[in-house]
Amino acid sequence: MRPTHPLVALRQARQHLLEFGHCPSGMVQERLARSWTRSLAAGLVPGGQPRATDHYSSTALRQVLDHNPELLAHSRPVMQYLFEQVRHSQSVVVLADRRGMLMHTLGDPHFVDKAERVALTSGASWHEEHRGTNAIGTALAECSAVQIHGGEHFLERNSFLTCAASPILSATGALLGILDISGDYRNGHAHTLGLVSTAARMIENRLLADTCQRHIRLHLHTEPEGIGSVAEGIVAVSGDGWIVGANRVGLAQLGLHTGDLGAVRLERVLEVRLDDLLSHHRRRPQQPQALRLPGGALLWAQLQLDASAWPGPAAPTAARPARTQPTAALSTAPDALAQLDTGDARWRAAADKARRVVGKPIAVLIQGESGVGKELFARALHASGPRRDAPFVAINCGAIPENLIEAELFGYVAGAFTGARKEGSPGYLRQAHGGTLFLDEIGDMPLALQMRLLRVLQERSVTPVGAAKAVPVDFALVCATHCQLLQATEQGRFRQDLYYRINGLTVQLPALRERSDFTALVQRLLAQLATEQDLPAGVWVAPDLLARxxxxxxxxxxxQLASVLRTACALLADGQNTLDWEHLSDDVLHALQTPAAPGAAPARGARTVPGAWPNTEPPPAVALPSSGQSLQALSHAAIAQALQAACGNVSQAARQLGISRQTLYRKLALNPVG
Structure with a gap:
């Protein structure tokens, strides 16, 4: 790899950077100038040493290896092939994770000692913040293939190296890691960057085929003989015709970007119906077929279906399932979110938005009333992304006592406080490392802990209670709340800087009274309850009761709906399979038979049924029991009213009732509302 800048120009540009804080325009490439500027901003000095945190512990390395099994499995064979090409050029082939930690290396024995002197070994961090401009760190920062030669390295101690690195991307465009070749700058070759970029694409294609087994895959090329080569485009298509994944070549061939994945149907970018592709595949599975792009250009395509995912001769239909047939939607659902989709347009729009950012470094904030299924949505979002096999850690910020929440979240070391376990505790945040952290009712988090959480999100590390050293953490963040956080920030109850940190994408889940798929939801809940309670097949609800x-x-x-149906199913007599009025508890009967307040108007999107009182918003208050009822019933009704008045905010309801939040939680646990 030959120098891209004359040594004199490099020295002059570096001197100008150190004196004035920026590189003069045109003296070095813009990408190199940006990297040098970032390195200087990180506090590094060209003649100095890397940052002290540039090498992680063996435990941290083991965690990274455990969280990247697919990347390692598919990269190792390609790395071995790559190393055979450069075996005698005093080089080392390196695989780094998405934070720049080196996970696996293959080195020329004559070069290994030199490489180890600058920590070019497993466990070392080559992030720009730690080692300045280098191919691995700069490829991470720029998310593109990079070569850094000799004096272009920011730290002078690395100037003996010549390095070429390329990102490895997932089927949805998420950055998974970096593949790199580093060697002695005197033995560099101009074609090394092309070699490592091709190897990275080989890994990407292997990963795509592995992670998209349950989808239909189209292999594309401008020539039929090109299908199966490293230059082919690969596009993953769901059973109902949506493009859900692709390699870089496939995106370019179809004129798409990663943000289009999950949002564009195949028919929009190729003049073909999915049914026709499947029909051709059944007749001639090995024969490529010619397809036209909307502009008239020709592409050859070969369809692949994994037998484990699509057994037998039957193929999925490309037609989108009707809203009135949720079971059809489940049969071709491409991910966990789609399996929850029973046809409501607002819910589906929220899921589509969330699906587009899963696997990307964007926090998701789920808003909705209590009981709308925010945690269920969050779990499905986790199961639909690249972290699906890693932990999903859910924390209800309003349910943990305030005197314990800090230790529960951040963990603690042995002897940190009275009553602490002698072995300490990692805390929820560290348990979520590599996976997804779900903070439910984040609006109830105390202000003091909001600041600590903000620091964790900014620094991607956590300091346990009683510890002096921070521990790195990596997790996708999903938060949920029933209250309006923006209003809470204006009132000083929630930190504005934390709000904007967790509000990468906000989705609003509709209340049950606003949804258009009530019947489908009841059918799905009954199917779940049939398995849970060992009920006879085909349990259903009498038509007049279903209308009410x-x-x-x-x-x-x-x-609340699930609780009502669960109780009703439990009251079914042997041989019965129809839920009717006799299977409802008295409080539900009373609520269903109470007429609406005079003059109440139906809410927008409400369902109205002849003979039933109209849906209203906000909902009518729950009727108090009569004076002859028990004190327990009166207490239960008072709690229900307080929660309803507070829109489900437990803290606010507790203040209204004059009891502590913990007392209210205990009462709810003993006698749930709804």
């Missing part, structure tokens, strides 16, 4: 249930405003949303 559909008209009820459900202040407790899906949680």
């Amino acid at each position: 249930l559909a008209a009820y405003p459900w202040p407790g949303n899906l949680r």
Whole structure:
């Protein structure tokens, strides 16, 4: 790899950077100038040493290896092949994770000692913040293939190296890691960058085929003989015709970007119906077929289906399932989010938005009333992304006592406080490393802990209670709340800087009374309860009762509906399979038979049924029991009213009732509302 800048120009540009804080325009390439500027901003000095945190512990390395099994498995064979090409050029082939930690290396024995002197070994960090401009760190920062030669390295101690690195991307465009070849700058070759870029594409294609087994895959090329080569485009298509994954070549061939994945149907970018592709595949599975792009250009395509995912001769239909047939939607659902989709347009729009950012470094904030299924949505989002095999750690920020929440979140060392376990505790944040952290009811988090959480999100590290050293953490962040956080920031109850940190993408889940798929939801819940309670197949709801249930405003949303159906199923007699009025508890009967307040107007999107009182928003208050009822019933009704008045905010309801939040949680655990 030959120098791209004369040595004199490099020295002059570096001197100008150190004196004035920026590189003069035109003296070095813009990408190199940006990297040098970032390195200087990180506090590095060209003649100095790397940052002290540039090498992680063996435990941290083991965690990174454990969290990247697919990347390692598919990279090692390609790295071995790559090393054979450069075996005698005093080089080392390196695989780094998406934070720049080296996970696996293959080195020329004559070069290994030199490489180890600058920590070009497993466990070392080559992030720009730690080692300045270098191919691995700069490829991470720029998310593109990079070569850094000799004096172009920011730290002078690395100037004996010549390095070429290329990102490795997932099927959805997420950065997974970096593949690199580093060697003695005197033995560099101009074609090394092309070699490592081709090897990175080989890894990407192997990963795509592995992670998209349950999808239909189209292999594309401008020549039929090009299908199967490293230059082919690969596009993953869901059973109902949506493009859900692709390699870089496939995106370029179809004129798409990673943001289009999950949002564009195949028919929009290729003049062909999925049914026709599947029909051709059944007749001639090995024969490529010619397809036209909307502009008239020709592409050859070969369809692949994994037998484990699509057994037998039957192929999925390309038609989108009708809203009235949720079971059809489940049969061709491409991910966990789609399996929850029972046809409501607002819910589906929220899922589509969330699906586009899964696997990307964007925090998701889920808003919605209590009981709408925010945690269920978050779990499905986790299961639909690249971290699906890693932990999903859910924390209810309003349910942990304030005197314990700091230790529960951040963990603690042995002897940190009275009552601490002698072995300490890692805490929820560290348990979520590599996976997804779900913070439910984040609006109830105390202000003091909001600042600590903000620091964790900024520094991507956590300091346990009683510890002096921070521990790196890596997790996708999903938060949920029933309250309006923006209003809470204006009132000083929630930190504005934390709000903008967690609000990468906000999705609003509709209340049950606003949804158009009530019947489908009841069918799905009954199917789940049939398995849970060992009920006879085909349990259903009597039509008049179903109509009344559909008209009820459900202040407790899906949680309340599931509770009502669970109790009703438990009251079924042997041989019965129809839920009717006799299977409802008395409080539900009373609520369903209470007429609406005079003059109440139906809410927008409400379901109205002849003979039933209209849906209203906000929902009507729960009727108090009569004076002859028990004190326990009166207490239960008071709690229900307080929660309803507070829109589900437990802290606010507790203040209204004059009891502590923990007392209210205990009462709810003993006698749930709705």
